[in-house]
Amino acid sequence: MRKHKSFRGPSVALLVLAASSWPGAFSQAVQSQATSSPVQNRPAVATTSTAAKYAVFAFNDLGMHCYDGDFSVFSLLPPFNVFHAQVIKKGLRPKILDDKNCRLFYSSVVDPSGSINTTSEGKTNFWEFILPLYGVNQPLDAGILGALMPGPGNMPQPMGAYDPAHHWFTAAGVPFTCVDDDGLINPYPMVRVKAVAVKGRKSLGALDIVVPNSNEMNCLSCHVTGQDGASDWHAQTYNVQFCQNPDQVIQYRENILLLHDGINGTRLYNTYTDGQPVLCAGCHYSRALDLNQTGPNTTQASHLYLSHAIHSHHGMTLDHQLPGADNPPILSEDGAASCYNCHPGGTTNCLRGVMSAQQIVCQDCHGGLLALGGVFPLAGGTTREPWADLPKCQSCHTGDAVDNLDGDIVCQVAYDPEDSAATPIEALNDRFAENPGQLYRNSNAHWGVACESCHGSPHAEWPAQVPTANDNVTPLEIQRHGGPVAECDACHDPRLAASMGGPHGMHNVNSRTWMNGHMWFYWRNADSCRACHGLALEGTNLARVAADRILSKSWFGRNKIAITQGTAVSCAMCHGSRYH
Ligand code: HEC
Ligand code: HEC
Ligand code: HEC
Numbered sequence: 001m002r003k004h005k006s007f008r009g010p011s012v013a014l015l016v017l018a019a020s021s022w023p024g025a026f027s028q029a030v031q032s033q034a035t036s037s038p039v040q041n042r043p044a045v046a047t048t049s050t051a052a053k054y055a056v057f058a059f060n061d062l063g064m065h066c067y068d069g070d071f072s073v074f075s076l077l078p079p080f081n082v083f084h085a086q087v088i089k090k091g092l093r094p095k096i097l098d099d100k101n102c103r104l105f106y107s108s109v110v111d112p113s114g115s116i117n118t119t120s121e122g123k124t125n126f127w128e129f130i131l132p133l134y135g136v137n138q139p140l141d142a143g144i145l146g147a148l149m150p151g152p153g154n155m156p157q158p159m160g161a162y163d164p165a166h167h168w169f170t171a172a173g174v175p176f177t178c179v180d181d182d183g184l185i186n187p188y189p190m191v192r193v194k195a196v197a198v199k200g201r202k203s204l205g206a207l208d209i210v211v212p213n214s215n216e217m218n219c220l221s222c223h224v225t226g227q228d229g230a231s232d233w234h235a236q237t238y239n240v241q242f243c244q245n246p247d248q249v250i251q252y253r254e255n256i257l258l259l260h261d262g263i264n265g266t267r268l269y270n271t272y273t274d275g276q277p278v279l280c281a282g283c284h285y286s287r288a289l290d291l292n293q294t295g296p297n298t299t300q301a302s303h304l305y306l307s308h309a310i311h312s313h314h315g316m317t318l319d320h321q322l323p324g325a326d327n328p329p330i331l332s333e334d335g336a337a338s339c340y341n342c343h344p345g346g347t348t349n350c351l352r353g354v355m356s357a358q359q360i361v362c363q364d365c366h367g368g369l370l371a372l373g374g375v376f377p378l379a380g381g382t383t384r385e386p387w388a389d390l391p392k393c394q395s396c397h398t399g400d401a402v403d404n405l406d407g408d409i410v411c412q413v414a415y416d417p418e419d420s421a422a423t424p425i426e427a428l429n430d431r432f433a434e435n436p437g438q439l440y441r442n443s444n445a446h447w448g449v450a451c452e453s454c455h456g457s458p459h460a461e462w463p464a465q466v467p468t469a470n471d472n473v474t475p476l477e478i479q480r481h482g483g484p485v486a487e488c489d490a491c492h493d494p495r496l497a498a499s500m501g502g503p504h505g506m507h508n509v510n511s512r513t514w515m516n517g518h519m520w521f522y523w524r525n526a527d528s529c530r531a532c533h534g535l536a537l538e539g540t541n542l543a544r545v546a547a548d549r550i551l552s553k554s555w556f557g558r559n560k561i562a563i564t565q566g567t568a569v570s571c572a573m574c575h576g577s578r579y580h
């Protein structure tokens, strides 16, 4: 794959961390199954067995976390992966367990290519500059909030407290890097999340998930001396002397400070040469770094938000105007490629969810640089709030065959193409909607099960399209096939009564009780079937089988029908033209 030795970075002599916060009482239970030494093949997890009494669900909150490749000059974002987990006691009525019942732990695990990432030691110079940049001191391998990497001994680490509002446990800000223990680049390292019972310390199960992270920010391609963002024209116009440091990363980073000072009259370069690396969010508010969500402080209140500043500036022309026919923007819109100039990236491929199979690109969901930059007012008249005014699943998945927006069960664009602010559409039918006013990553459906427990992270929705990104390992462990968690018996006893009380109004799948009972639901309300099976019950995208099935076609199961994964179920498959 794309793994290559390219990590540059000062070899810093950093202290090796003893896993100090390890609560001894749990250590035995967890270590018994955790990887004490990296093995070539991942040991199987307990959840693959349908007979298991518990199921663990876990996911990284974002499909990608970006961090700076160097922290000595300035920083946009620190290494900081957040993941959540839910533990379910299986049964006819499954139960989401809280911290009265169980505790959660994570350790690193080898991915299918044999790569493992246990420590960030020697992989970033973050800890050299954590204090001046982020105002906290943390030892090597500890994130800003103290969450630990498993460390060289791959010691299982406790996840944080149970959050009753979201029904999940959280590991907040584990400082993963995209360099594995062999020094190879791997933006998709895996951790094993394991649940242990409070009573008896018994293992309740485990699940392997990706903790995607990358420092692939390609500012370099434009901001090294001589390129478009550090050109002779800029040197003259803004009276700047660009950097000649042979290290291109230092060079482009210093150049960005020099250019910023030249254009805005700031003194960022001096601050840096005085020994204080620059935190961009110190002046430009970023919700991602406002961990207590208190909003802009007084300094930040007088400056542009970071997202507005960076996106709008690069979407404008060199003379800072709205682009026109003969006045091109600094960075022209060219699908994912233009976003990959800064987001990870041509190599990392952070956009890999099921939607990318439909040629849907960043701009189809987010709009372009100027929309992101808050240049135009949103449809409601407000200015776009970064990290909050984001697209939603319901913006395209607006309903079902019976009730949807503008005749499409699903659209290709998340906003009205006439709307230059790209205001995300809110659907009227809430079948596939997020919780009111909430983002996908904070929403849940079906009795508190998080959307991401069943669908995976944003930009990596199952079935993910970049196999080397490891996302699809997780649903395979949960239900033995890829795609959203569709098997009711991942959580329910298979004897679950026939109903349409599943997620999104789904009925039981691959189930004898449903085969014997579906007619009653049809007789009661045929439209409830048309919603997914189509107005003529011909089968739609909402009625595709999640796995290869063998189902009975007639009374008492005398005739069988084999339906292959992805086929849309029509009533005619089994009933001829009887129901339409
Ligand atoms: C496709 C080329 C390109 C890429 C990639 C790029 N820039 Fe720029 N950037 C430019 C150009 C050109 C300018 C100069 C615009 C001008 O003259 O106002 C610029 C200007 C800037 C400025 C100065 C804005 C101001 O008014 O102070 C900053 C800061 C900046 N870029 C940061 C970044 C960062 C950080 C990245 C990577 C995350 C990045 N750029 C990636 C082309 C690029
Ligand atoms: C000391 C405060 C300060 C810091 C720190 C700072 N900036 Fe700025 N930045 C400004 C000011 C002042 C402006 C002019 C516009 C404004 O007031 O927001 C500006 C403008 C910009 C613009 C141009 C916005 C536009 O509309 O053209 C970009 C892009 C930008 N900054 C990026 C950055 C980046 C990237 C960093 C970190 C390397 C950074 N800034 C750090 C104060 C700061
Ligand atoms: C010139 C560099 C650059 C380019 C090009 C760029 N981004 Fe960003 N983007 C950033 C930086 C830096 C941040 C972090 C801002 C923050 O922390 O608030 C960011 C944050 C974001 C966010 C989260 C914050 C928010 O505004 O909601 C979204 C969404 C986003 N970018 C989407 C895109 C899309 C889509 C594209 C392509 C159309 C794109 N970006 C192109 C640099 C860039």
Ligand code: HEC
Pocket: 061, 062, 063, 336, 339, 340, 343, 350, 351, 355, 360, 361, 362, 363, 364, 365, 366, 387, 390, 391, 392, 393, 439, 440, 441, 442, 458, 459
């Ligand atoms: C199919 C739609 C879709 C596409 C395509 C898409 N995004 Fe997003 N993006 C979303 C949604 C939905 C969210 C909000 C996720 C959430 O709940 O946090 C989001 C959020 C983000 C965020 C904020 C972090 C987060 O996950 O909340 C960034 C940054 C971002 N997108 C960048 C990009 C970039 C860069 C691309 C292209 C390479 C892209 N997106 C393509 C739908 C999309």
Ligand code: HEC
Pocket: 354, 355, 358, 360, 364, 365, 391, 392, 393, 394, 395, 396, 397, 410, 411, 412, 413, 414, 440, 455, 458, 459, 461, 462, 463, 484, 541, 542, 544
């Ligand atoms: C820009 C529009 C858009 C957005 C936003 C969007 N989708 Fe999609 N999605 C599509 C299209 C188009 C398809 C392909 C049609 C289909 O297969 O049903 C699709 C397909 C899917 C599928 C595959 C269905 C199957 O059976 O293979 C899933 C699952 C899915 N989307 C989930 C999501 C989730 C979860 C979100 C929010 C995080 C989301 N989508 C946001 C447009 C979008």
Ligand code: HEC
Pocket: 393, 394, 397, 410, 432, 433, 434, 435, 440, 443, 444, 445, 446, 449, 450, 451, 452, 453, 454, 455, 484, 485, 486, 487, 503, 504, 506, 532, 541, 542, 543, 544
């Ligand atoms: C218990 C598991 C589960 C949960 C929780 C769940 N989903 Fe789904 N979701 C599914 C399954 C299974 C499908 C496929 C259903 C179908 O094809 O009709 C699906 C389909 C979807 C689709 C795509 C519809 C299409 O075109 O195929 C979207 C969008 C979606 N879900 C969004 C969400 C959102 C948003 C949440 C949280 C508010 C959520 N889901 C919670 C299991 C779940």
Ligand code: HEC
Pocket: 088, 092, 093, 094, 095, 096, 446, 447, 449, 453, 485, 486, 487, 488, 489, 490, 491, 492, 499, 500, 501, 502, 503, 506, 507, 508, 509
């Ligand atoms: C990720 C785990 C999970 C999956 C997968 C799942 N469920 Fe559930 N289900 C739950 C939980 C948790 C509850 C809440 C039970 C309670 O508190 O009564 C629940 C409750 C229900 C209930 C209400 C139970 C009652 O007795 O009132 C129905 C009906 C149901 N699920 C149907 C389904 C169907 C049908 C599917 C498959 C399409 C499905 N579920 C898939 C976790 C799941």
Ligand code: HEC
Pocket: 486, 504, 505, 506, 507, 508, 509, 510, 511, 514, 515, 518, 519, 521, 522, 525, 528, 529, 530, 531, 532, 533, 542, 543, 544, 545, 546, 547, 549, 551, 569
């Ligand atoms: C929320 C969407 C949805 C609704 C509503 C819905 N179905 Fe389905 N149906 C599906 C999906 C998805 C499948 C394929 C499930 C699988 O096997 O993975 C399916 C499959 C079936 C099957 C084959 C059984 C199986 O396990 O695949 C029958 C029979 C069926 N549906 C009947 C009905 C009837 C009758 C109704 C109305 C009372 C109905 N469906 C309503 C989505 C739906």
Ligand code: HEC
Pocket: 515, 516, 517, 518, 519, 522, 523, 529, 533, 537, 551, 552, 553, 554, 555, 556, 557, 561, 569, 570, 571, 572, 573, 574, 575, 578, 579
């Ligand atoms: C995979 C095959 C299969 C599919 C697909 C299927 N059915 Fe059935 N259906 C059956 C079987 C088998 C029975 C007999 C039930 C039993 O064995 O108890 C049946 C019985 C029925 C009956 C009772 C009367 C009769 O014709 O025997 C109705 C009504 C019915 N189905 C409606 C539907 C509708 C509406 C759909 C589509 C939404 C549908 N079915 C899809 C297999 C199927």
